Amino acid sequence: MSYFSRRKFLGKTGALISAMVAAGFITSTAIAADYPTAEVNTTGLSVTDDTVTVGILHSLTGTMAISETGAQEAEKLAIKQINESGGILGRQIKIIQEDGASDWPTFAEKSRKLLVNDKVAAVFGCWTSASRKAALPVFEKENGLLYYPTFYEGLEQSKNVIYTGQEATQQILAGLDWVAEEKGAKTFYLIGSDYIWPRTSMKIARIHIEKVLGGKVVGEEYKPLGDTQFGSVINKIRLRKPDVIFAAVVGGSNVAWFKQLNAAGITSDKQTLLTLSVTEDEVLGIGGENLEGFYSVMKYFQSLDNPNNAEFVKAFKEMHGEDSVIGDVTQAAYLGPWLWKAAVEKAGSFDVDKIVEASRTGEIELDTAPEGYVKLHPNHHLWSKTRIGKWNKDGQATVVYESELIEPNPFPEGYQ
């Protein structure tokens, strides 16, 4: 449960009050009558006296459905909780869900449909950078508002997007600093799938390793998306003997990569491996036994030990089943509706321009995020902590390191 900053004092009694809210003892203090529709909606969005409509746009079919399922489940959970606690400005949120079908032009087309035909007040959606890049011109032209949940390569800051995942430097630099310090790593082998996110990430990593850490990159390798044969690469890695393998392999390749590493006898007792692309979702496919002892760098792990997270995990499992797991992006997606709520209430309006203005004040914050406290930076990204998780056989990670709050820096100087 979350409260906007003006009512931050409520957060102090967090668990108790949110339990009461959920049970319906307290209804939200904001009632619609205080906010007449004509005033809170001057741009013709789909807002009535008692409802406001938002869009959810993720792939429910196609390759990306694997990853995007969790994100849309989390967004629905957040919206359900907001509705149960009285909605936004006294209005209940209604959802229109569209399927991006893992096809980038479809994301653009569905965005247009949501913004132009349905006039939704905000959209929670997209997952891959490619889908975001495809939808972006539509959001900018129609002046829509997109909450984007995935950790990504940075180098972007649109007026119409709020990025709730980490940008590359937040994730990568903290991770590399940690292995350099904790493991005394000097030599690195970089490997990723062959598309924009791993390539940009590895470019940043290489500059950081060579210029800042004074280490050496002994190999840099990209495999075609979907490739499942890693025998030769594994032998190359053996030949170069890196202190650390730094990996950003995605999708089906990711599973093959870890299964084959394990089968080739490269296990965590002999080799340090840090990956950017394994969350609890991926572990389901890879199998915990193939990952045991390797590290992931993320801002969120399901095993995080704090009251917010305990409540979130419980609510998520109640809604989506006991077997469901929660990865980094799922948690980031959960923040979207809450951040939107906070901004709307600060702005006292559903108008996109006013929400963006409120979001840029640097005062939108959530005490109740499962990952802990987060704050929205005027550059549309979140201040967040970076964590290193060590994978266990059961598919959950033990958090072995937690950074301070890191400022988001989507255009890192000297790293481009």
Place this chain on the structure above:
Amino acid sequence: MGEYSVQELTSILAMQGFAGISLFSVLLLMALGLAIIFGQMGVINMAHGEFMAMGAYTTYLLSVMTQTYFPEFMNYYFLLAIVASFLVAGLFGYLTEFVLIRHLYKRPLDTLLATWGLSLIMQQSFRSIFGAREVSPTLPDWLMGSWMPTDTIFIPINGMFVLALTAVVTIGVYILMFRSTWGLNVRATTQNRVMSGAVGINTKQVDRLTFALGCGIAGIAGAAFTTIASTGPTSGSLYIVDTFMVVVFGGAASLFGTIASAFTIAQAQSILEFFISGSMAKVFTLLALVIILMMRPEGLFSIKVRK
């Protein structure tokens, strides 16, 4: 390379050699089923990858069931899973031929569209039944890890397992196609359908069983690949391009062509990949294939026919 000992370099050479052979066995196992269907029947089965995924999901299901009901048999279920995958995929292939393919023999290009449609239907069915997330069967312990003939050589056991399985299946297919009466019927039907019918071969039955056999072998391949890669609704589509590449390059109607082609492609790919990056290795391999196919459109091996 002064910092490496001779022993280390030899070990890596040995492991690299095995990586190439391992890739060869994977490609061959993928392609065998298609070589039968495409090579013998001329049907372009775009759903081949999905039949592999069906085998993989069968393995997953058996793994879950074994773990729940007979945990003491976890070490052996995988062998059963291979047989089950063959039967499930084969049975489904049999039905597919009956419902869909047999109406399209005279329109070979339409089979391409029909089987592609089938592949989409199958993908979405996997997604609806098993969920969009990737799943992983629990592998028996004896399939994990690696065999170490010396201190520095690691040979993955799952790779050896796939290699052995490929050998068994290939020999099986060879005996079936070239040493049995049924195989004789299949080859006769391929060469001259009308005449085969005239001498009393039930060509419809032959077609149906051939298609089922091809799909069944795809199922075996799917089961075997759960040991090295992922199982998701769209995993099948990862394999389809490589599979067609092997079959077409080898010469459509030739089993030996398929073997030779899988070997050539695998070695080229794995050797190139050792020296240059993964993506570029693939580019060069494909480029070489295109050039060779331009000069020899019928592939490496082809049956000489009078035209």
